[in-house]
Amino acid sequence: MSLRVYDLAHSRTGDKGNTANISVICYQEKDWEFLQRELTPERVMEAFRHIARGPVRRYELRNLKAFNFVIDNALGGGVTVSLAQDIHGKSLCSVMLGIELPDREPTAALR
Protein backbone atom coordinates (compact mmCIF):
# COMPACT_ATOMS: atom_id res chain seq x y z
CA MET A 1 0.00 0.00 0.00
CA SER A 2 1.25 3.47 -0.77
CA LEU A 3 2.18 5.98 1.88
CA ARG A 4 -0.72 7.89 3.37
CA VAL A 5 -0.93 10.91 5.66
CA TYR A 6 -2.28 8.42 8.20
CA ASP A 7 1.14 6.75 8.39
CA LEU A 8 2.93 9.94 9.39
CA ALA A 9 0.43 12.12 11.20
CA HIS A 10 -2.73 12.40 13.26
CA SER A 11 -5.54 14.85 12.71
CA ARG A 12 -8.65 16.53 14.13
CA THR A 13 -11.38 18.61 12.49
CA GLY A 14 -12.90 21.77 13.87
CA ASP A 15 -15.72 23.92 12.48
CA LYS A 16 -16.61 27.59 12.34
CA GLY A 17 -19.58 28.49 10.21
CA ASN A 18 -19.12 26.93 6.78
CA THR A 19 -15.37 26.48 7.21
CA ALA A 20 -13.57 23.37 8.43
CA ASN A 21 -10.10 23.41 9.93
CA ILE A 22 -8.21 20.15 9.85
CA SER A 23 -4.96 19.75 11.72
CA VAL A 24 -2.20 17.45 10.53
CA ILE A 25 0.24 16.65 13.33
CA CYS A 26 3.39 14.63 12.69
CA TYR A 27 4.13 11.73 14.99
CA GLN A 28 7.79 12.46 14.39
CA GLU A 29 9.52 15.76 13.86
CA LYS A 30 11.54 14.37 10.95
CA ASP A 31 8.45 13.97 8.77
CA TRP A 32 7.39 17.61 8.94
CA GLU A 33 9.47 18.79 6.00
CA PHE A 34 8.31 15.91 3.83
CA LEU A 35 4.69 16.85 4.51
CA GLN A 36 5.52 20.50 4.00
CA ARG A 37 6.74 19.59 0.52
CA GLU A 38 4.09 17.02 -0.43
CA LEU A 39 0.89 17.83 1.43
CA THR A 40 0.23 21.00 -0.50
CA PRO A 41 -3.04 22.93 -0.38
CA GLU A 42 -3.58 21.79 -3.99
CA ARG A 43 -3.26 18.11 -3.06
CA VAL A 44 -5.67 18.61 -0.15
CA MET A 45 -8.17 20.49 -2.33
CA GLU A 46 -8.09 17.61 -4.79
CA ALA A 47 -8.95 15.13 -2.01
CA PHE A 48 -11.84 17.30 -0.83
CA ARG A 49 -13.07 18.32 -4.28
CA HIS A 50 -16.30 16.28 -3.99
CA ILE A 51 -17.01 17.61 -0.48
CA ALA A 52 -15.86 21.24 -0.38
CA ARG A 53 -15.70 24.15 -2.80
CA GLY A 54 -12.63 25.55 -1.12
CA PRO A 55 -10.31 27.36 -1.26
CA VAL A 56 -7.82 25.61 1.01
CA ARG A 57 -5.30 27.58 3.05
CA ARG A 58 -2.40 25.92 4.80
CA TYR A 59 -0.77 27.30 7.94
CA GLU A 60 2.48 25.96 9.30
CA LEU A 61 3.03 25.25 12.99
CA ARG A 62 6.57 24.03 13.09
CA ASN A 63 6.58 24.38 16.88
CA LEU A 64 3.88 21.73 17.17
CA LYS A 65 5.16 19.52 14.30
CA ALA A 66 1.90 20.44 12.63
CA PHE A 67 -0.06 22.09 9.85
CA ASN A 68 -3.48 23.61 9.94
CA PHE A 69 -5.59 23.30 6.80
CA VAL A 70 -8.51 25.69 6.59
CA ILE A 71 -11.08 24.62 4.02
CA ASP A 72 -13.80 27.09 3.08
CA ASN A 73 -17.28 26.15 1.87
CA ALA A 74 -16.89 22.71 3.36
CA LEU A 75 -19.87 22.25 5.65
CA GLY A 76 -23.00 22.49 3.54
CA GLY A 77 -23.60 26.13 4.45
CA GLY A 78 -22.70 25.75 8.13
CA VAL A 79 -23.81 23.83 11.18
CA THR A 80 -27.19 25.45 11.54
CA VAL A 81 -28.45 25.09 7.96
CA SER A 82 -26.53 22.08 6.68
CA LEU A 83 -28.50 19.08 5.44
CA ALA A 84 -25.59 16.76 6.17
CA GLN A 85 -25.61 14.15 8.89
CA ASP A 86 -22.19 15.23 10.14
CA ILE A 87 -23.07 18.91 10.25
CA HIS A 88 -19.82 19.80 12.04
CA GLY A 89 -17.69 17.84 9.58
CA LYS A 90 -16.02 16.10 12.52
CA SER A 91 -15.40 13.03 10.39
CA LEU A 92 -13.48 14.93 7.71
CA CYS A 93 -10.10 14.30 9.36
CA SER A 94 -10.42 10.74 8.02
CA VAL A 95 -10.40 12.07 4.46
CA MET A 96 -7.22 14.00 5.26
CA LEU A 97 -5.59 10.90 6.75
CA GLY A 98 -6.51 8.89 3.68
CA ILE A 99 -4.64 11.15 1.25
CA GLU A 100 -1.96 9.20 -0.57
CA LEU A 101 1.50 10.66 -0.81
CA PRO A 102 4.26 10.03 -3.34
CA ASP A 103 6.91 7.55 -2.36
CA ARG A 104 9.46 9.15 -0.11
CA GLU A 105 12.46 7.98 -2.13
CA PRO A 106 11.38 7.99 -5.75
CA THR A 107 13.55 5.77 -7.88
CA ALA A 108 15.18 7.44 -10.85
CA ALA A 109 14.23 4.43 -12.98
CA LEU A 110 10.61 5.53 -13.03
CA ARG A 111 11.45 8.46 -15.25
Next chain:
Amino acid sequence: MSGRDTVRIGSGAGTSDDRMTPALELAERGDIDYLVFECLAERTVARENFARTQDPGKGYSPSLPERLRMVLPACIGKGIRIVSNMGAANPVGGARAARREARELGLGDIPVAVVLGDDVSTIVRSRPELRILENGEPLESILPRIVSANAYLGADVICEALATGAQIVLTGRVADPSLFLAPMMHEFGWSYDDLPKIAQGTAAGHLLECTASVTGGCFGWPGKKDVPDMARIGYPFADVKPDGSISIGKTPGSGGRLDVMTCTEQQIYEIHDPTAYITPDCVLDITHIRLTQEAKDRVRVEGAMARPRTDTYKVTVGYTDGYIGEGEVSYGGIDAVARAKWAADIVKERLRLRGFTYEDFRVDLIGISSLHGDTGDRPESYEVRLRMAGRSPNRLAAHAIGFEVRAMHLNGPGGAGGACEPRVRDVLAVKSLLLPRQLVKTQVVVEGSL
Protein backbone atom coordinates in the same frame (compact mmCIF):
# COMPACT_ATOMS: atom_id res chain seq x y z
CA MET B 1 -5.79 39.28 44.55
CA SER B 2 -5.74 36.14 46.62
CA GLY B 3 -2.02 35.79 47.26
CA ARG B 4 -2.32 32.17 46.23
CA ASP B 5 0.72 30.51 44.72
CA THR B 6 -1.26 28.30 42.32
CA VAL B 7 -4.85 28.29 41.19
CA ARG B 8 -6.38 25.12 39.81
CA ILE B 9 -9.20 25.56 37.31
CA GLY B 10 -11.19 22.51 36.24
CA SER B 11 -13.27 22.03 33.12
CA GLY B 12 -16.63 20.43 33.89
CA ALA B 13 -18.44 20.65 30.55
CA GLY B 14 -17.45 21.45 26.99
CA THR B 15 -20.84 21.48 25.33
CA SER B 16 -24.47 21.56 26.42
CA ASP B 17 -24.71 17.80 25.90
CA ASP B 18 -21.48 16.92 27.65
CA ARG B 19 -21.26 14.08 30.15
CA MET B 20 -22.16 14.78 33.77
CA THR B 21 -20.16 12.65 36.20
CA PRO B 22 -16.59 13.70 35.24
CA ALA B 23 -17.32 17.17 36.65
CA LEU B 24 -18.34 15.60 39.96
CA GLU B 25 -15.10 13.60 40.01
CA LEU B 26 -13.14 16.80 39.43
CA ALA B 27 -14.99 18.53 42.27
CA GLU B 28 -14.58 15.61 44.66
CA ARG B 29 -11.08 14.39 43.82
CA GLY B 30 -9.47 17.05 41.65
CA ASP B 31 -8.55 19.51 44.42
CA ILE B 32 -9.77 22.35 42.21
CA ASP B 33 -10.44 25.98 43.11
CA TYR B 34 -12.72 26.75 40.17
CA LEU B 35 -15.06 24.60 38.11
CA VAL B 36 -15.97 25.94 34.68
CA PHE B 37 -18.91 24.69 32.63
CA GLU B 38 -18.88 25.71 28.96
CA CYS B 39 -22.27 24.83 27.53
CA LEU B 40 -22.98 27.11 24.57
CA ALA B 41 -22.33 26.11 20.98
CA GLU B 42 -22.55 28.58 18.11
CA ARG B 43 -26.27 28.07 17.68
CA THR B 44 -27.30 27.26 21.26
CA VAL B 45 -28.06 30.81 22.31
CA ALA B 46 -30.36 31.21 19.31
CA ARG B 47 -32.16 28.04 20.35
CA GLU B 48 -32.49 29.15 23.97
CA ASN B 49 -33.73 32.56 22.88
CA PHE B 50 -36.43 30.71 21.04
CA ALA B 51 -37.25 28.77 24.22
CA ARG B 52 -37.44 32.04 26.15
CA THR B 53 -39.96 33.47 23.71
CA GLN B 54 -42.18 30.46 24.50
CA ASP B 55 -41.64 30.73 28.29
CA PRO B 56 -39.99 33.85 29.83
CA GLY B 57 -38.70 31.80 32.79
CA LYS B 58 -36.72 29.54 30.44
CA GLY B 59 -33.87 30.28 28.08
CA TYR B 60 -30.98 29.17 30.29
CA SER B 61 -29.17 25.94 29.48
CA PRO B 62 -31.60 23.03 29.94
CA SER B 63 -28.83 21.00 31.60
CA LEU B 64 -28.19 23.63 34.29
CA PRO B 65 -30.39 22.15 37.04
CA GLU B 66 -29.01 18.64 36.66
CA ARG B 67 -25.37 19.73 36.42
CA LEU B 68 -25.57 21.99 39.45
CA ARG B 69 -27.56 19.49 41.50
CA MET B 70 -24.74 17.04 40.95
CA VAL B 71 -21.78 19.24 41.86
CA LEU B 72 -23.18 21.82 44.30
CA PRO B 73 -22.77 19.77 47.49
CA ALA B 74 -19.07 19.15 46.76
CA CYS B 75 -18.46 22.68 45.50
CA ILE B 76 -20.15 24.41 48.42
CA GLY B 77 -18.45 22.06 50.88
CA LYS B 78 -14.99 22.69 49.48
CA GLY B 79 -15.40 26.33 48.53
CA ILE B 80 -15.01 25.66 44.81
CA ARG B 81 -16.30 28.57 42.74
CA ILE B 82 -18.39 27.83 39.66
CA VAL B 83 -18.14 29.85 36.45
CA SER B 84 -20.45 29.00 33.57
CA ASN B 85 -22.16 30.31 30.46
CA MET B 86 -25.21 28.15 31.24
CA GLY B 87 -27.14 31.40 31.64
CA ALA B 88 -27.45 31.24 27.83
CA ALA B 89 -30.29 33.51 26.73
CA ASN B 90 -31.53 34.14 30.27
CA PRO B 91 -28.70 34.38 32.84
CA VAL B 92 -30.97 35.86 35.51
CA GLY B 93 -33.43 33.00 35.03
CA GLY B 94 -30.48 30.62 35.25
CA ALA B 95 -29.32 32.23 38.49
CA ARG B 96 -32.77 31.77 39.99
CA ALA B 97 -32.78 28.13 38.92
CA ALA B 98 -29.31 27.66 40.45
CA ARG B 99 -30.42 29.18 43.74
CA ARG B 100 -33.50 26.96 43.71
CA GLU B 101 -31.32 23.87 43.30
CA ALA B 102 -29.09 24.95 46.21
CA ARG B 103 -32.09 25.53 48.46
CA GLU B 104 -33.62 22.19 47.59
CA LEU B 105 -30.32 20.48 48.39
CA GLY B 106 -30.38 22.13 51.82
CA LEU B 107 -27.32 24.21 51.03
CA GLY B 108 -28.98 27.48 51.97
CA ASP B 109 -29.20 30.83 50.26
CA ILE B 110 -26.40 30.94 47.67
CA PRO B 111 -25.82 34.27 45.90
CA VAL B 112 -25.17 34.09 42.17
CA ALA B 113 -23.44 36.84 40.20
CA VAL B 114 -24.86 37.34 36.74
CA VAL B 115 -23.09 38.82 33.72
CA LEU B 116 -25.37 40.85 31.46
CA GLY B 117 -24.87 42.78 28.27
CA ASP B 118 -24.15 40.10 25.71
CA ASP B 119 -27.71 40.41 24.37
CA VAL B 120 -27.25 43.14 21.75
CA SER B 121 -30.37 42.42 19.72
CA THR B 122 -31.82 45.90 20.30
CA ILE B 123 -28.58 47.60 19.25
CA VAL B 124 -28.23 45.40 16.20
CA ARG B 125 -31.84 45.86 15.06
CA SER B 126 -31.32 49.62 14.98
CA ARG B 127 -28.30 49.24 12.69
CA PRO B 128 -29.47 47.44 9.56
CA GLU B 129 -26.43 48.77 7.69
CA LEU B 130 -24.06 46.49 9.65
CA ARG B 131 -22.30 44.03 7.33
CA ILE B 132 -22.64 40.27 7.74
CA LEU B 133 -19.13 38.80 7.92
CA GLU B 134 -19.90 35.61 6.00
CA ASN B 135 -21.36 37.17 2.86
CA GLY B 136 -20.79 40.93 3.11
CA GLU B 137 -24.52 41.65 2.81
CA PRO B 138 -26.19 44.24 5.04
CA LEU B 139 -27.94 42.92 8.11
CA GLU B 140 -31.14 44.28 6.60
CA SER B 141 -31.39 41.11 4.49
CA ILE B 142 -32.26 39.01 7.57
CA LEU B 143 -33.58 41.73 9.89
CA PRO B 144 -37.23 40.63 10.10
CA ARG B 145 -36.18 37.07 10.90
CA ILE B 146 -33.68 37.79 13.69
CA VAL B 147 -34.40 35.96 16.96
CA SER B 148 -31.17 36.73 18.79
CA ALA B 149 -27.95 38.72 18.65
CA ASN B 150 -25.29 38.07 21.22
CA ALA B 151 -21.82 39.53 21.61
CA TYR B 152 -18.97 37.31 22.69
CA LEU B 153 -18.03 39.09 25.92
CA GLY B 154 -14.58 38.69 27.42
CA ALA B 155 -12.93 37.89 30.74
CA ASP B 156 -13.08 41.47 32.07
CA VAL B 157 -16.78 41.42 32.92
CA ILE B 158 -16.51 37.87 34.33
CA CYS B 159 -13.75 39.23 36.61
CA GLU B 160 -16.16 41.90 37.79
CA ALA B 161 -18.64 39.18 38.66
CA LEU B 162 -15.97 37.20 40.51
CA ALA B 163 -15.05 40.34 42.45
CA THR B 164 -18.54 40.37 44.02
CA GLY B 165 -17.48 37.29 45.98
CA ALA B 166 -20.48 35.25 44.80
CA GLN B 167 -19.59 31.59 44.67
CA ILE B 168 -21.40 31.06 41.39
CA VAL B 169 -20.99 33.23 38.29
CA LEU B 170 -23.39 32.79 35.39
CA THR B 171 -23.06 34.40 31.99
CA GLY B 172 -24.76 34.33 28.64
CA ARG B 173 -22.58 34.45 25.53
CA VAL B 174 -18.91 34.89 26.36
CA ALA B 175 -15.91 33.56 24.51
CA ASP B 176 -15.12 30.05 25.74
CA PRO B 177 -11.48 30.71 26.77
CA SER B 178 -12.60 33.82 28.67
CA LEU B 179 -14.43 31.60 31.17
CA PHE B 180 -11.05 30.18 32.17
CA LEU B 181 -8.96 33.33 31.80
CA ALA B 182 -11.24 35.30 34.14
CA PRO B 183 -10.42 33.35 37.33
CA MET B 184 -6.70 33.75 36.54
CA MET B 185 -7.02 37.51 36.07
CA HIS B 186 -9.14 37.72 39.21
CA GLU B 187 -6.78 35.68 41.39
CA PHE B 188 -3.52 37.20 40.21
CA GLY B 189 -4.59 40.70 39.29
CA TRP B 190 -3.50 40.32 35.66
CA SER B 191 -4.46 43.21 33.42
CA TYR B 192 -4.89 43.32 29.66
CA ASP B 193 -1.44 44.93 29.48
CA ASP B 194 0.15 41.69 30.72
CA LEU B 195 0.00 40.25 27.23
CA PRO B 196 2.18 37.17 27.78
CA LYS B 197 0.01 36.16 30.75
CA ILE B 198 -3.23 36.91 28.94
CA ALA B 199 -1.88 34.79 26.07
CA GLN B 200 -0.98 31.89 28.34
CA GLY B 201 -4.36 32.03 30.04
CA THR B 202 -6.20 32.13 26.73
CA ALA B 203 -4.19 29.23 25.32
CA ALA B 204 -4.93 27.23 28.47
CA GLY B 205 -8.60 28.11 28.22
CA HIS B 206 -8.62 26.87 24.65
CA LEU B 207 -7.05 23.58 25.78
CA LEU B 208 -9.63 23.13 28.54
CA GLU B 209 -12.82 24.32 26.90
CA CYS B 210 -13.70 20.98 25.27
CA THR B 211 -13.14 18.82 28.38
CA ALA B 212 -12.37 15.25 27.25
CA SER B 213 -11.02 16.45 23.91
CA VAL B 214 -7.71 17.03 25.67
CA THR B 215 -7.75 13.80 27.69
CA GLY B 216 -8.21 11.28 24.89
CA GLY B 217 -11.75 11.98 23.70
CA CYS B 218 -12.23 12.78 20.03
CA PHE B 219 -8.76 11.26 19.69
CA GLY B 220 -8.63 7.50 20.26
CA TRP B 221 -7.93 5.30 17.27
CA PRO B 222 -7.62 1.56 17.84
CA GLY B 223 -4.08 0.28 17.42
CA LYS B 224 -2.80 3.68 16.37
CA LYS B 225 -3.68 6.07 19.18
CA ASP B 226 -4.92 3.89 22.02
CA VAL B 227 -6.62 5.48 24.99
CA PRO B 228 -6.64 3.56 28.28
CA ASP B 229 -9.87 3.17 30.22
CA MET B 230 -11.81 5.46 27.86
CA ALA B 231 -15.12 4.60 29.55
CA ARG B 232 -14.02 6.45 32.69
CA ILE B 233 -12.34 9.31 30.85
CA GLY B 234 -11.41 12.16 33.20
CA TYR B 235 -11.78 15.89 32.61
CA PRO B 236 -8.86 18.30 32.66
CA PHE B 237 -7.70 21.12 34.87
CA ALA B 238 -4.99 23.75 34.62
CA ASP B 239 -2.58 24.67 37.39
CA VAL B 240 -1.82 28.34 36.90
CA LYS B 241 0.83 30.40 38.65
CA PRO B 242 0.95 34.18 39.04
CA ASP B 243 3.73 34.46 36.44
CA GLY B 244 1.52 32.80 33.83
CA SER B 245 3.06 29.36 33.90
CA ILE B 246 0.55 26.67 33.05
CA SER B 247 0.46 22.95 33.61
CA ILE B 248 -2.47 20.84 32.40
CA GLY B 249 -3.57 17.74 34.34
CA LYS B 250 -6.65 15.58 34.80
CA THR B 251 -8.63 14.04 37.64
CA PRO B 252 -6.40 11.60 39.55
CA GLY B 253 -7.37 7.98 38.99
CA SER B 254 -9.59 8.73 35.99
CA GLY B 255 -9.35 7.11 32.57
CA GLY B 256 -8.03 8.60 29.37
CA ARG B 257 -4.65 10.11 28.53
CA LEU B 258 -3.21 13.59 28.58
CA ASP B 259 -0.05 14.13 26.62
CA VAL B 260 1.58 16.29 23.99
CA MET B 261 -0.40 14.56 21.22
CA THR B 262 -3.82 15.12 22.79
CA CYS B 263 -2.92 18.70 23.70
CA THR B 264 -1.64 19.48 20.21
CA GLU B 265 -4.89 18.32 18.58
CA GLN B 266 -6.91 20.48 20.93
CA GLN B 267 -4.59 23.49 20.67
CA ILE B 268 -5.18 23.71 16.91
CA TYR B 269 -8.87 22.78 17.10
CA GLU B 270 -11.20 25.43 15.61
CA ILE B 271 -8.32 27.79 14.92
CA HIS B 272 -7.82 29.31 11.49
CA ASP B 273 -4.76 31.57 11.25
CA PRO B 274 -2.61 30.31 14.15
CA THR B 275 -0.93 33.70 14.51
CA ALA B 276 -4.26 35.46 14.94
CA TYR B 277 -6.85 33.63 17.01
CA ILE B 278 -9.14 36.49 17.92
CA THR B 279 -10.87 36.41 21.30
CA PRO B 280 -12.41 39.35 23.17
CA ASP B 281 -9.32 39.34 25.40
CA CYS B 282 -6.45 39.25 22.92
CA VAL B 283 -5.28 38.13 19.50
CA LEU B 284 -3.56 34.86 20.32
CA ASP B 285 -0.53 33.53 18.46
CA ILE B 286 0.13 29.82 19.03
CA THR B 287 3.00 29.47 16.58
CA HIS B 288 5.61 29.63 19.35
CA ILE B 289 3.83 27.51 21.93
CA ARG B 290 5.84 24.64 23.39
CA LEU B 291 4.07 21.64 24.90
CA THR B 292 6.17 19.42 27.14
CA GLN B 293 5.37 16.20 28.97
CA GLU B 294 6.22 16.96 32.61
CA ALA B 295 5.00 13.71 34.07
CA LYS B 296 2.35 11.10 33.29
CA ASP B 297 -0.86 12.94 32.35
CA ARG B 298 0.82 16.31 32.85
CA VAL B 299 1.67 18.77 30.08
CA ARG B 300 3.42 22.11 30.48
CA VAL B 301 2.31 24.96 28.21
CA GLU B 302 4.82 27.70 27.39
CA GLY B 303 5.41 30.39 24.84
CA ALA B 304 1.91 31.60 24.01
CA MET B 305 2.02 35.10 22.55
CA ALA B 306 -0.64 37.73 21.93
CA ARG B 307 -1.38 41.13 20.55
CA PRO B 308 -3.87 43.46 22.28
CA ARG B 309 -7.58 42.80 21.99
CA THR B 310 -9.44 44.37 19.09
CA ASP B 311 -11.86 47.27 19.46
CA THR B 312 -14.86 45.20 18.37
CA TYR B 313 -16.93 42.36 19.74
CA LYS B 314 -17.91 39.47 17.50
CA VAL B 315 -21.67 39.08 17.47
CA THR B 316 -23.60 35.95 16.52
CA VAL B 317 -26.97 36.72 15.03
CA GLY B 318 -29.56 33.95 15.09
CA TYR B 319 -32.46 34.04 12.63
CA THR B 320 -35.15 31.73 11.38
CA ASP B 321 -34.43 30.23 7.99
CA GLY B 322 -37.28 27.89 7.12
CA TYR B 323 -37.46 24.20 7.83
CA ILE B 324 -35.39 21.09 7.30
CA GLY B 325 -37.30 17.88 6.60
CA GLU B 326 -35.78 14.44 6.40
CA GLY B 327 -36.62 10.78 6.10
CA GLU B 328 -34.78 7.46 6.10
CA VAL B 329 -35.44 3.92 4.93
CA SER B 330 -33.21 0.81 4.62
CA TYR B 331 -32.44 -1.79 1.96
CA GLY B 332 -30.32 -4.92 2.36
CA GLY B 333 -28.91 -7.82 0.39
CA ILE B 334 -29.11 -8.30 -3.38
CA ASP B 335 -29.26 -5.01 -5.32
CA ALA B 336 -29.65 -3.04 -2.10
CA VAL B 337 -27.99 0.05 -3.52
CA ALA B 338 -29.88 -0.10 -6.84
CA ARG B 339 -33.19 -0.24 -4.96
CA ALA B 340 -32.19 2.64 -2.67
CA LYS B 341 -31.24 4.80 -5.65
CA TRP B 342 -34.49 3.92 -7.41
CA ALA B 343 -36.44 4.85 -4.26
CA ALA B 344 -34.64 8.22 -4.13
CA ASP B 345 -35.66 8.95 -7.74
CA ILE B 346 -39.27 8.05 -7.02
CA VAL B 347 -39.42 10.27 -3.93
CA LYS B 348 -37.90 13.21 -5.84
CA GLU B 349 -40.41 12.76 -8.66
CA ARG B 350 -43.35 12.61 -6.23
CA LEU B 351 -42.17 15.78 -4.45
CA ARG B 352 -41.91 17.48 -7.85
CA LEU B 353 -45.38 16.31 -8.86
CA ARG B 354 -46.75 17.73 -5.61
CA GLY B 355 -45.27 21.10 -6.58
CA PHE B 356 -42.66 21.34 -3.83
CA THR B 357 -39.32 23.01 -4.39
CA TYR B 358 -36.33 23.24 -2.07
CA GLU B 359 -33.52 25.71 -1.42
CA ASP B 360 -31.22 22.78 -0.82
CA PHE B 361 -31.75 19.05 -1.21
CA ARG B 362 -29.61 16.07 -0.41
CA VAL B 363 -29.65 12.31 -0.96
CA ASP B 364 -27.38 10.20 1.24
CA LEU B 365 -26.63 6.53 0.98
CA ILE B 366 -25.63 5.82 4.55
CA GLY B 367 -22.84 3.27 4.44
CA ILE B 368 -21.47 4.62 1.16
CA SER B 369 -21.63 8.36 0.65
CA SER B 370 -23.31 10.15 3.55
CA LEU B 371 -20.22 11.48 5.32
CA HIS B 372 -17.63 12.12 2.64
CA GLY B 373 -19.62 12.46 -0.56
CA ASP B 374 -19.61 10.21 -3.58
CA THR B 375 -16.25 9.53 -5.16
CA GLY B 376 -17.85 6.94 -7.46
CA ASP B 377 -15.31 4.24 -6.57
CA ARG B 378 -16.42 2.97 -3.19
CA PRO B 379 -17.24 -0.73 -2.75
CA GLU B 380 -20.94 -1.50 -2.56
CA SER B 381 -22.03 -2.34 0.97
CA TYR B 382 -24.31 -5.25 1.89
CA GLU B 383 -26.94 -2.96 3.29
CA VAL B 384 -27.66 0.72 2.83
CA ARG B 385 -29.87 3.30 4.49
CA LEU B 386 -31.35 5.91 2.21
CA ARG B 387 -31.58 9.35 3.76
CA MET B 388 -33.20 12.29 2.02
CA ALA B 389 -33.20 15.82 3.40
CA GLY B 390 -34.26 19.23 2.13
CA ARG B 391 -34.64 22.80 3.31
CA SER B 392 -37.65 24.93 2.47
CA PRO B 393 -39.45 28.00 3.77
CA ASN B 394 -42.61 25.88 3.47
CA ARG B 395 -43.13 23.56 6.44
CA LEU B 396 -45.40 21.28 4.41
CA ALA B 397 -42.71 20.83 1.76
CA ALA B 398 -40.20 19.91 4.44
CA HIS B 399 -42.58 17.42 6.01
CA ALA B 400 -43.37 15.85 2.64
CA ILE B 401 -39.81 14.51 2.31
CA GLY B 402 -40.05 12.19 5.30
CA PHE B 403 -43.63 11.37 4.40
CA GLU B 404 -42.71 10.22 0.89
CA VAL B 405 -39.64 8.32 2.08
CA ARG B 406 -41.74 6.45 4.62
CA ALA B 407 -44.21 5.63 1.85
CA MET B 408 -41.48 3.50 0.26
CA HIS B 409 -42.73 0.71 2.50
CA LEU B 410 -45.82 0.25 0.32
CA ASN B 411 -45.20 2.42 -2.71
CA GLY B 412 -41.60 1.81 -3.69
CA PRO B 413 -39.08 -0.87 -4.64
CA GLY B 414 -39.30 -4.24 -2.89
CA GLY B 415 -37.87 -5.00 0.50
CA ALA B 416 -37.83 -1.53 2.03
CA GLY B 417 -37.61 -1.67 5.81
CA GLY B 418 -37.34 0.45 8.89
CA ALA B 419 -38.41 3.84 7.62
CA CYS B 420 -38.39 6.49 10.31
CA GLU B 421 -41.17 8.91 11.15
CA PRO B 422 -41.01 12.03 8.98
CA ARG B 423 -38.80 14.59 10.72
CA VAL B 424 -39.14 18.37 10.47
CA ARG B 425 -37.18 20.96 12.42
CA ASP B 426 -37.12 24.74 12.49
CA VAL B 427 -33.89 26.09 11.11
CA LEU B 428 -32.19 28.60 13.38
CA ALA B 429 -29.37 29.85 11.25
CA VAL B 430 -26.52 32.04 12.49
CA LYS B 431 -24.43 34.77 10.92
CA SER B 432 -21.70 36.93 12.43
CA LEU B 433 -20.88 40.60 12.54
CA LEU B 434 -18.57 42.94 14.42
CA LEU B 435 -19.83 45.58 16.81
CA PRO B 436 -17.69 48.43 18.23
CA ARG B 437 -16.97 47.80 21.90
CA GLN B 438 -18.31 51.13 23.08
CA LEU B 439 -21.81 50.21 21.89
CA VAL B 440 -21.96 47.21 24.21
CA LYS B 441 -22.85 47.95 27.83
CA THR B 442 -21.92 45.13 30.16
CA GLN B 443 -23.26 44.80 33.68
CA VAL B 444 -23.01 42.53 36.71
CA VAL B 445 -25.98 41.93 38.98
CA VAL B 446 -26.22 39.64 41.99
CA GLU B 447 -29.23 37.41 42.62
CA GLY B 448 -29.58 36.90 46.38
CA SER B 449 -27.69 38.68 49.12
CA LEU B 450 -23.93 38.51 49.55
